[in-house]
Amino acid sequence: MRYIEVSVNTPKDDIDLRCQEMADMGAGGFVIENEDDFRDFLEHNHQYWDYVDDELENKFAGVSRIKCYLTDDEDGLSILRQINAAYDDVQTGYVEDRDWENNWREYYKPIEVGETLVVVPEWETAPDGARKPLRLDPGLIFGTGSHATTRMCLAALEKYSAPGVNVLDLGCGSGILGIGALLLGCDSCLGVDIDPKAPDVVMSNAALNGIGADKMTAWAGDIIGDASLRARIGGNYRLVLANIVADVIIPLSGLVRQFMAPDAVFICSGIIEHRWPETEAALISNGFEILGHRSEEEWHCFVCR
Numbered sequence: 001m002r003y004i005e006v007s008v009n010t011p012k013d014d015i016d017l018r019c020q021e022m023a024d025m026g027a028g029g030f031v032i033e034n035e036d037d038f039r040d041f042l043e044h045n046h047q048y049w050d051y052v053d054d055e056l057e058n059k060f061a062g063v064s065r066i067k068c069y070l071t072d073d074e075d076g077l078s079i080l081r082q083i084n085a086a087y088d089d090v091q092t093g094y095v096e097d098r099d100w101e102n103n104w105r106e107y108y109k110p111i112e113v114g115e116t117l118v119v120v121p122e123w124e125t126a127p128d129g130a131r132k133p134l135r136l137d138p139g140l141i142f143g144t145g146s147h148a149t150t151r152m153c154l155a156a157l158e159k160y161s162a163p164g165v166n167v168l169d170l171g172c173g174s175g176i177l178g179i180g181a182l183l184l185g186c187d188s189c190l191g192v193d194i195d196p197k198a199p200d201v202v203m204s205n206a207a208l209n210g211i212g213a214d215k216m217t218a219w220a221g222d223i224i225g226d227a228s229l230r231a232r233i234g235g236n237y238r239l240v241l242a243n244i245v246a247d248v249i250i251p252l253s254g255l256v257r258q259f260m261a262p263d264a265v266f267i268c269s270g271i272i273e274h275r276w277p278e279t280e281a282a283l284i285s286n287g288f289e290i291l292g293h294r295s296e297e298e299w300h301c302f303v304c305r
Contacts, residue, residue, distance in 0.1 A: 114155035119145030175202030246275035269301035
């Protein structure tokens with residue numbers, strides 16, 4: 001079935017009133033797109049991002065509108081006529097009734113990473129060859145293997161993963177790095193993420209790779225702000241990972257030693273181009289030796305000891 005996408009440009013102060021008016025006409029399922037809300041989100045959620053694509057910013061520039069979807073039949077057309085009669089600035093388009101939940105899957109294909117792994121979406125067949133498949137269900141949580149930061153971390157893991165190595169993945173997201181470390185031979189991994197959905201996602205992805213709770217564990221919590229969580233995590237990890245953002249890695253550089261064994265390696269990434277000098281300075285000032293520094297697509301990854 002085809003649907004009519006209706007966009008009504010609306011002054012921000014009138015959005016609530018206009019939504020009620022459109023609901024009275026029979027419309028529903030409103031989507032509000034507003035530049036002020038977008039800017040407010042960016043301002044108050046720095047812990048989740050360190051770079052916003054220009055295309056995304058431009059998409060919201062000057063925007064204040066209400067969107068809704070009407071059935072392309074007489075009932076929907078009747079509501080559309082009321083909306084057109086009530087407001088001056090109305091745009092319409094058409095969308096097909098498709099499987100919205102699964103259409104995104106076509107954009108995920110197997111990705112070769114480093115010399116050893118190939119990241120394979122769970123619905124795809126692993127390509128022939130000697131690479132180890134790392135199966136993943138890409139979803140709403142960061143970490144699919146397609147981003148430069150994840151690729152650099154996985155490649156760096158090849159040198160330091162080995163039997164007897166226990167891993168701590170801070171900001172574990174989908175669990176891809178910890179799973180990669182286990183597939184490369186490490187003994188165990190604890191993943192920690194601020195997102196409360198992360199533990200379930202991590203364990204689900206681990207199960208796709210035949211990894212159980214005896215090797216993988218995942219917790220939710222704030223590493224920087226929660227001293228009791230840091231105490232619970234403990235120490236003596238031989239490999240610590242942090243693919244987050246510079247605003248987290250910089251303060252973490254002063255805390256992460258408490259988790260590390262004397263000969264441990266700290267791999268950190270998620271650092272955008274203009275933030276790498278201050279991140280490197282923070283690492284060095286906190287006693288780390290930089291063993292490696294790699295950049296790809298304006299992102300940076302450090303390997304430290």
